[in-house]
Amino acid sequence: MPSKGRVSKFWIYGGLITLALLFPILITSGYWIHMLTIGMIYILLVASLDLLYGYTGLITLGHGAFFGIGAYACGILQVKLGISFWPSLLASIAITGVVAFLIGVPMLRIRGPYFALGTLAVAAIIQIIIANWESVTGGYTLYGIPKPSSWNLRAFTIDFGSKMVYYYLVLVFVAFTVFVVKRIANSRWGRAFIAIRENEELAQATGVNLWGYKLLSFVIASCLAAIGGSLYASYMGAIEPAISGFNMGFTFLAMTIIGGPTTLGGYVVGSFIVWVLPEFLGFAEIYRPLLYGLLLVLVMVFMPQGIIGRLKMLNPAIARCIP
């Protein structure tokens, strides 16, 4: 019965959101709120990448480039031009969208593994340009990016300088991003993306404009990544060119694949396994790449649908319970 499914979905989403809202109240340690805030930004990035990887079937190692462009655009506008956070955020989304469009127009004509390699090269080029264009990007580090100024409402003040408030700000944008991704996935566009993922030739034969829809998916995913980048830049206060490089792209892709594409549960599990779990287990920084790599290979060999994808295959009842 569809209504039953809707009711359980309501409870699941409601439960997840309540849990996310309660986290910083239950866990008062500033360190863990910091970890969760960054984890949330990762979830946002994974959701945006999923539009490309999970729905459209494009492997990109260059998603970090758009995260980085978004972060730098938002940071530079604030630091060098003194524009406040909210207009900078909107401008950063627009700038990243334009760059993604300009890169996507030629790149998306490339097919299969060549496209993935091309995105790797694009990420490398963008990282090198950011590192060397010192007069604009600040070279090795861009310092002094402010947090959004606080809101004075009648009864109380919302101060974004507080870690807890910033966590909620990020949470709002994560919910927005996941909503946009899911909404697009269930629309006419989303069906075209999925058709491309399943079989490019067949999709083309049935009248799907391959290049146009790939470009659409690419630009939207990049704009969403720019939101994550802007939030990150403002939160950290200082950013380095490395955030646009392929290490970041690897991490986003690994999270998407390990958790399981096209599911919210996958975004959460993937991000937290890769980001929070090693920290929780007290793994030293040096062991982390080893762990990510091992997870990637194990997931690829034993559960190519990802952890949540595999869980969903066990039983339709479980599948219904996982968003």
Place this chain on the structure above:
Amino acid sequence: METLAQQLVNGLIAGSSYALVALGLTIIYGIMAVPNFALGALIALGALVTAVWTEWLGHVFYLTSLIPVIVIGTFIGVLTDRLAFRPIRFAPHAAGFVSALGIYLILEGGWNILFGPQWRRIESPYSAMVINVGSITFTAQHLAMFVISGGLAAGTYLFIMNTPTGKQIRAVSENADAAALLGISLNKMSLLVFGLGSALAGVAGVLMAPMAAVGASMGLFPIVKAFIIVVLGGMGSIRGAIAGGFILGLVEALGAGYISSMYKDVFSFGVFVLVLMLTSGGLFKR
């Protein structure tokens, strides 16, 4: 004109080591259609083993480390094929790519733990020997690298083109099903090319070691460049990989000499994206 000749020589020298890695990459791609990113970690392995080998054995000649590097490299190549790539041979293309990334991360992380995160330098008796030919200058180190990589590349080429085993490798890369029908073991050929390809990347690491900062992540840029070469030369093409290596070396040397050395890598990545867009199968067809 003097600088042009000098830059051409620089390009050929750099190109020879690029070609070696690209060769390893292309034979693996030809057989398994796996873009084996993990070779980047094998380059680092070659250099790191050389560093440790010369530290342990005192002032032993650094090229003797080729022996342990070839043995360990082959072993790791065979192991990765058996454990990570054979189980997903028939999975969609993305799976091989992601597994290869995973193995790269495992190995790079492993080297960091085994060898420590510090960067090292390797002494070579050849670095100080300067050779002048007319107005062109290079060190004996460069000459050794050029001769050894050139020799190995030629040897691999002859092995694949002229021996019965080489013919079997080519048969599998041409058409795996037909080759299997004729009794060629896909598993054996795949183990063979993974071992050979990984050993070649390790050797390239040994040769680069005295000229680079040696550390676990030193293989990342060389492997990305090897990808560029393999795409330039046509994925799976052996002649293309060797020619592509030299072309990229020359492009970089000329770009660095005449345009800007800071943007040297942008130059080669840009050429790569351009070639990808203009051709769909590389400059040299198989």
